[in-house]
Amino acid sequence: MALLAGLAIFPLVFANGLEPGTGPGLIFVTLPLAFGQMSGGALFGTIFFALLLVAAITSAISMLEPVVEWLEEHKGVSRAKSAIGGGLAIWFIGIGTVLSFNVWEDLHPLSFIPFFEGKTVFDLLDFLVSNLMMPLGGLTIALFAGWAMKRQGLAADIGLQGGAYKAFMLVLRYLTPAGITVVFLYNLI
Template structure:
């Protein structure tokens, strides 16, 4: 792992996000990949890839957890994550936790409906829900322990937000034999996870547009993804060129994050549940 200077990694990440052109180019490339798949239709190849690659990602995450357990700061990470402080249990904290749970489980955004539409008739919806909830929580705990152990080991700020993963895990990989290769594989899998998630978010809207109008799939995909691409450019620029532009005290990225995660997702999920119950669409087979 000698190709990376671990002290320079946070600075390298900061330099990357501060470059407007790089952010827009990578964002555009990512959206182009999403459009390519959704416009052509989701085939079994993507599902097969997800079935293989996501377990590989989890195995690598467990390997990182084992590595983290060898560090002195592992106890600090446990304390940081699991120490209960009643004074911090505020309304804002509860709202943030609720929003995060909806976000991490893809509730209130149509993604689960996209996956559910491809379930076999004999599959138990209740069992699937329980399994997904347990596995999602396990992955979150493992990832948190890995990241915060490395944070405390290297004197980083635990309140840095989502960027922590890109500042801490490269440090861990840089300290491992073959870390450059392992790190490359790991972050490639992360990109694939984000790509498949973006596809599942676009698919419900595109499917609705195709079924409800005379639009062909390519046009429907462009109509759905183009506004997303534009908003993404605003988010990318909010980290650099437009960092001084704020909405209700937050930059564009943080504002949209709070709006969607803390308000739109819980509200959307509750409205969907209310609609289903009112129309007797509830399904409780466990």
């Protein structure tokens, strides 16, 4: 879906002579301008942002599920209570990012560290997730799948055998961790 969205978004942006930008700037600044300049833009913009809302909600649910499951299994908390508690915790963190664009725009909690000087709560969370958590999560998954999972289980899960499986394992065990490590270190510099 993300690939299809990119195939629709970038031609729209370039056709209107706008700078694509990245992240929230692309979604909440550039795209509304692009939709505003096209015929039927209000309709297509409404459809696009409705679909974006659905994508965000389903992503949030999938990210909340491990927390809910862990609280159920290890702490004996009911599914409803753990979902509500986890959802509220995430909501409060989200409010901090929203306030970073208005009321808290002058709040820079880690400004005593030169690298984080001038970064708002949103900037800090964006850096944490994009540059630390996602690469480390990908690296952990690659290492676990490549080195810790049993061969039979992995082969059955991906449906590869023989030479294709060996090539896949070579990429998964060596190239993927090396590539993720390079990206991780590059983003920290």
